[in-house]
Amino acid sequence: MYTLKTNASFDSAHFLAGYEGKCSNIHGHHWTVEIEVGSNSLEMGGNNRGMIVDFSKLKTDLKNIADALDHCLIVEIGSLKRRTLDVLEEEHFKVVEVMFRPTAENFAKFFYDEMKGKGYHVLKATVYETPNNCAAYME
Ligand SMILES: Nc1nc2c(c(=O)[nH]1)N=C([C@H](O)[C@H](O)COP(=O)(O)OP(=O)(O)OP(=O)(O)O)CN2
Numbered sequence: 001m002y003t004l005k006t007n008a009s010f011d012s013a014h015f016l017a018g019y020e021g022k023c024s025n026i027h028g029h030h031w032t033v034e035i036e037v038g039s040n041s042l043e044m045g046g047n048n049r050g051m052i053v054d055f056s057k058l059k060t061d062l063k064n065i066a067d068a069l070d071h072c073l074i075v076e077i078g079s080l081k082r083r084t085l086d087v088l089e090e091e092h093f094k095v096v097e098v099m100f101r102p103t104a105e106n107f108a109k110f111f112y113d114e115m116k117g118k119g120y121h122v123l124k125a126t127v128y129e130t131p132n133n134c135a136a137y138m139e
């Protein structure tokens, strides 16, 4: 099998609801997402001959997903009062609500699923919260 790997980054704040410790408070990360896709065959002709997919397309598709999470406060749905969300929105802060606890593990599955939804045969999605700490999802 041939594989391709690329990455994208986003800078955001989050907190872990129900967490005992400092991560229950709002704090930020420079998140890095690494995605690996695979294929048993390569394009036979045209611009992409000899490629699984053009790196630039793979990178752009991943970047578009990451950009939606960039420079915002990521909030697990139900973990903040409606009143708090309304006030943040009144102040024009970008808040992105997600259906999951915003851990590196859950983000790894999120990126895996999003890229799969774009038609990629995703082998592995890895999300780094710090250069030393990462979580991965694969099937
Ligand atoms: N398995 C996981 N554990 C933790 C996650 C996670 O996503 N998956 N996330 C957190 C917090 O988001 C936290 O920001 C991580 O903090 P920490 O491990 O303390 O890392 P730091 O580099 O910020 O702290 P140092 O004090 O510099 O080590 C917690 N756990």
Ligand SMILES: [Zn+2]
Pocket: 014, 023, 027, 028, 029, 129
């Ligand atoms: Zn964190």
